[in-house]
Amino acid sequence: MSVEPEVPIVQVEEVRENPVLYKIISSDNHVFTISEHAVKLSKTLWDLITNLGLTAENALDNPIPVENVNGKNMETIVQFCERHKYDEEEPEYTNYIREFVLPEWDRQLLSIDNEELFQLILATNYLDIQKLMDYCCRVIGDMAKDKTPEELRIIYGIPTDAEDDALERSASDSPGPSG
Amino acid sequence: MTVSFPLLRLPAVALREVLLNFGTMDLLEFSFTSTRVRDCVFRSARLRVIEHNVDFLKEYPHIVTVFKKDDGLNEHKLEWEFVGGQMTEKSHQEERRIGCHRHKNGDIIQCHFHNPEFGASVVFNHISKIFQGPVNLFLDLTYIRNLYSILLNQNISECRKLEVYEGFDNEQNDEDLYGILDMVNIGKELKAYVTNQDEINLDQICHLESLTLENANWMTLPDLISLNCRYGNFINHKFGPSDVHSFAENWYNSTNKTLAKMQLGWDVDTELDLKESKLEWKNDPSEPYHSNRIDCSEGYDITRSDGLTATILVRDGFECSALFLVWHDPYPEKTRLNQLRERMAEEFKKFENVFESHRGNEKYVTVGKFVKSWIETKEIAHSSYEEWKYALDYVTEDTCHLYNRIVKNVNDIQKEIKLWESVDNTNNCIL
Numbered sequence: 001m002s003v004e005p006e007v008p009i010v011q012v013e014e015v016r017e018n019p020v021l022y023k024i025i026s027s028d029n030h031v032f033t034i035s036e037h038a039v040k041l042s043k044t045l046w047d048l049i050t051n052l053g054l055t056a057e058n059a060l061d062n063p064i065p066v067e068n069v070n071g072k073n074m075e076t077i078v079q080f081c082e083r084h085k086y087d088e089e090e091p092e093y094t095n096y097i098r099e100f101v102l103p104e105w106d107r108q109l110l111s112i113d114n115e116e117l118f119q120l121i122l123a124t125n126y127l128d129i130q131k132l133m134d135y136c137c138r139v140i141g142d143m144a145k146d147k148t149p150e151e152l153r154i155i156y157g158i159p160t161d162a163e164d165d166a167l168e169r170s171a172s173d174s175p176g177p178s179g
Numbered sequence: 180m181t182v183s184f185p186l187l188r189l190p191a192v193a194l195r196e197v198l199l200n201f202g203t204m205d206l207l208e209f210s211f212t213s214t215r216v217r218d219c220v221f222r223s224a225r226l227r228v229i230e231h232n233v234d235f236l237k238e239y240p241h242i243v244t245v246f247k248k249d250d251g252l253n254e255h256k257l258e259w260e261f262v263g264g265q266m267t268e269k270s271h272q273e274e275r276r277i278g279c280h281r282h283k284n285g286d287i288i289q290c291h292f293h294n295p296e297f298g299a300s301v302v303f304n305h306i307s308k309i310f311q312g313p314v315n316l317f318l319d320l321t322y323i324r325n326l327y328s329i330l331l332n333q334n335i336s337e338c339r340k341l342e343v344y345e346g347f348d349n350e351q352n353d354e355d356l357y358g359i360l361d362m363v364n365i366g367k368e369l370k371a372y373v374t375n376q377d378e379i380n381l382d383q384i385c386h387l388e389s390l391t392l393e394n395a396n397w398m399t400l401p402d403l404i405s406l407n408c409r410y411g412n413f414i415n416h417k418f419g420p421s422d423v424h425s426f427a428e429n430w431y432n433s434t435n436k437t438l439a440k441m442q443l444g445w446d447v448d449t450e451l452d453l454k455e456s457k458l459e460w461k462n463d464p465s466e467p468y469h470s471n472r473i474d475c476s477e478g479y480d481i482t483r484s485d486g487l488t489a490t491i492l493v494r495d496g497f498e499c500s501a502l503f504l505v506w507h508d509p510y511p512e513k514t515r516l517n518q519l520r521e522r523m524a525e526e527f528k529k530f531e532n533v534f535e536s537h538r539g540n541e542k543y544v545t546v547g548k549f550v551k552s553w554i555e556t557k558e559i560a561h562s563s564y565e566e567w568k569y570a571l572d573y574v575t576e577d578t579c580h581l582y583n584r585i586v587k588n589v590n591d592i593q594k595e596i597k598l599w600e601s602v603d604n605t606n607n608c609i610l
Binding site: 099121122133134143144145153154155157164 | 204215228
């Protein structure tokens, strides 16, 4: 179904009464609030919430510390999860080639520099958010489109065989821990 | 200067996810960047493909890899052509290269090797390690020059299907099917259109699901009976009417549930008189049994004690043959239509679940109603302009993505239903 460009995008409204909210603290002590539907997208966080026995009544009084994720990445993650909390469940992936076009909103969210994207993937991997992982991987996969091996080597910082050999030699030449 | 993305520093799970999101050409290009990356792609990607068709049927080898996209419906192909000689130095603007091989439009990659057969073998080792799937091997003994060295490559000789042809110049072939079968491990299907072959070992073929032999003159009745194939087709053989009767009697007295079709090349002047059979064959043209474009109205049926019916008939015409057909599913169209209707009902259920879980939000409900009317009628064009406009005001990326997959699935199922419903429901259908 195509999207009519002139149709104004209406902000998603949470109309359910009293949604359950959770508090998350990032590694640099930023506090984020996230709804129950959104937090369920993270397998790690939802397992933690379940194991800690957090309920609607005590959720906000017990913030969840996430040591491995900084505030910047957590902000992106919370935005993503809130955006996709009502999405239809994705079918299990097969090992067949994956082809999908990233929605515009998500493409903009993930238009960040490569180092930030790398950190976001590590955070996503830790929090086990499959959909965000798929989308990040799509962004990285798209970087390779129609590129030659030489171009790919630059894009992904891949050493040549000669450089790999030199690295291996220098690693074997250097004295071990015992000196 | 832009900082590169440190792909190789990603955790193994994430790296694999990234590789699965590469396009097929891009993944190939990526595998050529360095030895370390190539090994990493071999280890991590393991992408499934529908099949590899490795073809030595013409002067130059040809490999086609067929991919299924993860929507499960669409396919695309990657083709490699292996030609002799050096690549010309002249560069062409419109050409791209994959590793050291070049391609123009689409997905056909041209590879230049002094020995194209050797090149095909080496390149296939690379392709099959990245893209994993069954191999269909096609050999024409007229063209192939290094048959046994090709078959030494296990990535090629472990195949699902083998087709062997001898072309028009069968006098020059020194290769024999026995030797080929000795080196090839076939999983499912053998088609051998080879005339000057001696006896082959029954152990090499008796497990195969589908078996077509141009020359089965060496085969005895006990050999024929001992086969465990689902589809058999023997063009030249020594079997006569009494062998066919014995074969039918053996099936009738057995519990064999594998056989679906046995086809024997038949001399149009040889009568297959069923009165000489010990079984009571019946002809009922009103029974609408049909088997993949075979008109069975002239056939004679027999039903075994377990309820399985078989039909025997001699089909004349250009390729005269005696057919023994077993009706595991006499009405495949109906079976498939029922399956599709069940799948459609599942999609309705999914839709209801999504619709119900968003009842509180007006815009989701409106789009939901629109989708519902679309699913039910599939006649959006008949909606009034007001209905359209009202619904479209609410169709945003936000709202319609909830139903995108359902709409797509319903559309696909509907298309297949129409296809099956259009199949001519007579006893002259396609198997």
